[in-house]
Amino acid sequence: MRASLFITCYNDTLYPETGRAVVRLLERLGVELEFRAGQTCCGQMHANTGFRGEAFSQAKRLVRLYADAEAVVIPSSSCVAMMRDQYPGLFEELGNETLREQFRALVPRVWELSEFLIDNLGVEDVGAYFPHRVTYHASCHGLRALQLGDRPFRLLAKVRGLELAPLANLDRCCGFGGTFSVKNGDVSSAMLTVKLEDVLATGAEFCTALDNSCLMHLGGAMHREYAPMKTIHMAQILASTQEHPAEVMG
Amino acid sequence: MSAADHPVLDPALAPPFPVAALPVLRNVQLRKNVAHAIDVIQAKRARLVAEKRDWQELRSAAAAIKDETLANLGAYLEQFEERCTAAGGHVHWARDAAEARRVILEILREAGADEVIKIKTMTSAEIQLNPFLEAAGVRAYETDLAEIILQLGRGEPSHIVVPALHVNRAQVREIFSRAMGLEGLSDEPKALTAAARNYLRQKFLEVPTAISGANFLVAETGGVAIVESEGNGRMCLTLPRTMITLAGIEKVVPRFADLEVMLQLLARSATGERMNPYTSLWTGVTKGDGPQNFHVVLLDNGRSSILGRKTERQTLRCIRCAACMNTCPVYRQTGGHAYGSVYPGPIGAILTPQLEQLRHAQSLPFASSLCGACYEVCPVKINIPEILIDLRARVTDQERHTVGKFFDPMYVGLRVANVIFSRAWLFHFAQWAGRIGARLVTRRDGWIHRLPSVGAKWTQTRDLRGLPKQTFHEWWKDREQGTEGPRDQGNKGAEAR
Secondary structure: OEEEEOOOHHHHHHOHHHHHHHHHHHHHOOOEEEOOOOOOOOOHHHHHOOOHHHHHHHHHHHHHHOOOOOOEEEOOHHHHHHHHHHHHHHHHHHOOHHHHHHHHHHHHHEEEHHHHHHHHOOOOOOOOEOOOEEEEOOOHHHHHHOOOOOHHHHHHHOOEOOEEOOOOOOOOOOOOOOOHHHHOHHHHHHHHHHHHHHHHHOOOOEEEEOOHHHHHHHHHHHHHOOOOOEEEEHHHHHHOOOOOOOOOOO | OOHHHOOOOOOOOOOOHHHHHHHHHHOHHHHHHHHHHHHHHHHHHHHHHHOOOOHHHHHHHHHHHHHHHHHOHHHHHHHHHHHHHHOOOEEEEEOOHHHHHHHHHHHHHHOOOOEEEEOOOHHHHHOOHHHHHHHOOOEEEEOOHHHHHHHHHOOOOOOOOOOOOOOOHHHHHHHHHHHOOOOOOOOOHHHHHHHHHHHHHHHHHHOOEEEEOOOEEEOOOOEEEEEEOOOHHHHHHHOOOEEEEEEEHHHEEOOOOHHHHHHHHHHHHHHOOOOOOEEEEEEOOEOOEOOOEEEEEEEOOOHHHHHOOOOHHHHHHOOOOOHHHHHOHHHHHHOOHHHOOOOOHHHHHHHHHHHOOOOOOOOHHHOOOOOOHHHHHOOOOOOHHHHHHHHHHHHHHHHOOOHHHHOOHHHHHHHHHHHHHOOHHHHHHHHHHHHHHHHHHEOOOOEEOOOOOOHHHHHOOOOEEOOOOOOHHHHHHHHHOOOOOHHHOOOHHHHOO
8 A cells, every 4th residue: 555645734844743653653554655745735724714816726736746646644634624625616716627637536535544544444453552541632624524433533442551531522623723713812712711621621641633733722722721731643642652652742 | 791892783883703702702701601501502402403313304405495495586586475465465675774674664654653562583683673763763672582681681682593692590680670670570580581471461462563574485375484482473473453574585485395394494403492382374464363464575685695606605595593603612602792793603604794795794704713513503504614714715805905904914924825835945944944933932841932923812822832843854854865863853842841
């Protein structure tokens, strides 16, 4: 199995440890990974802030870059949701038939990480070891746009040593929402406070998710509040073994 | 709530959402009331939806009925007019709020009315009917319990189904005892409803003219349908001699049988009931029974401008159940007043700016984290996030070349980001430059506690981890070249917090 990693702009810049974990995890499972140096951003930030033309040019760039990839793996549900939900509209309005054709051919080969593991590779037990109490935050895009369902839980259930702490109001947004978090900073903060109460009430050592964007939001508040919990992308938990424990930061 | 905090629900005058949200965010009691009320309704809704095995099919059927209607709206409205007129009703067409108000006042003058009783109608709030009538010398009395609370307490609606959900029992007691002169009134629901009933019975018996909204207009029969919980609507439909129904043009459904689908969805979605307590259906005038003088005012007020857009047209499917606001995490924090319109929540965020044809309420499409909860519960499958994003693009197109926005830090940032993302080498250069710049603001614990400009809105409640020493693509390159070394660990600063 060969696959191309789209790391996403903010993981590349802010959370390289997530990318390193994806590489370790997938190579351990026998996937031949490649990384295309030309990649930048999927265009979600521009699309969701009303910059349609800019979002289109980034979307076009991405589709062309991966046109010949066997599979594209993305450790971020919101970027996958951007491609599946928003690219069709952008290409319909601003693109030409060649681009639309290229996109239609590419989109079935685009996978969010947990989809790739379960639906493509057919593994639930990835041989991970992570002896900690962990709670799982379902990002809105993973939950509603990608309909990930119980996939994340099936993967976590097979991690040795991991104790899952269930999170109340699992389907409630953390209030990040990209530029919403600054455009409507006060409302976003109020939403975050409510979410953080539920997250901290789990008494877990770690809060994990399939999106570093939510984790940046939750983790930022945890650090500000001196909360006894850290955030960690699920790729890092799944990559973690007894010999190579997860790189835990922040 | 102080006078300075009195909410403004006129989109032309209301402050932008982030500003209008501030007084509410400071009002702990109000936020508690809102969160409690919608959590209760949502839980009831979820239980009743779960027992309905054909829920998804019902949603699809309702969306299809509405889409068919909207595709032939003119024809169905004309059919409604024809059938309603044949049944003894009078149909009026109003292009905008001003025309609707004028038409209603003319009918009232003709009937010689200086008082009118009202069934709960958000459409009348949309056209700001009550203050207009008041100024013209006609006193309007609300008969819906929540509307009475607001009218007597001089409050503003914060929800379309439960307009006074931000007011709690103790506050209702205060309002009633002051306005009705009832000292020693208890805050037991029984006592409060009894007080309202005493107040209302007199109005029902004395006032011979009524105004209603409509939940549905049936083209096939020319009939009108109203659903309600308290029975006050039924009273208004029985005793008065003159009845005026104000309805948005999107309220029409083609066939009587369509109500079978709509009513199942509406009650469950709106109040978490299998069926609403009172469903009233009437067609024109029935000799010797109910109002003998019946008028329908069909209101456009910006609706037809939405019809021409494929994505946005879905907005007009709305049956005003409020499930979207009951599930919305933004609304849960802000309540309805922050939306500066009588239509709050996710549906308000898409409907209000469109009714205003984007001349006002431009901040509303941005008042969402795009979490998608509204779309999930919408009984007529309005893809609200998709419409929000479309409207954001239209607002941005409108604003981006204005002087104020051209130099707005966020707009500048997004333009620069677009250039950066267009070439990988530029992106990599920007990452390098960002890493240098971040050193200025990164504390010794490896975290950023305070950012300038737009970033300050982030750091007012959140820290941001400092930039790692090595990006992922740099690590990958080192690894390919076999020079993967100590830098692999990277980010030492951030590790030691």
